[in-house]
Amino acid sequence: MTREITIKDGSQVEKINRLACDTPFEVWLSSGTTMLDARSLLGLFALVGKKATVVAEDNVDPHKFSKLVAKMA
Numbered sequence: 001m002t003r004e005i006t007i008k009d010g011s012q013v014e015k016i017n018r019l020a021c022d023t024p025f026e027v028w029l030s031s032g033t034t035m036l037d038a039r040s041l042l043g044l045f046a047l048v049g050k051k052a053t054v055v056a057e058d059n060v061d062p063h064k065f066s067k068l069v070a071k072m073a
Helices: 010-022 041-047 062-072
Strands: 002-007 028-031 034-037 050-055
Touching (some): 002 010, 028 041, 050 062
Antiparallel strands (some): 002 050, 028 034
16 A cells, blocks of 8 residues: 655654554655655655655555545645
8 A cells, every 4th residue: 555745844754753653553655766664763854855655554444544644744
């Protein structure tokens, strides 16, 4: 399951990280050839100013995933 977002600034990175840490399923962010665990705050800062794909496993409830991505964007 994937959705694309644009990461604009550091405060959005912190919000993404906080949301990922509170989520009961694993969430990753992908940009090009890089795949980062959304719970890794330091790694996420490399994505500031870039488009990234939010990725979760297919067994995640699509409604919960959509709500999570909407809060991240």
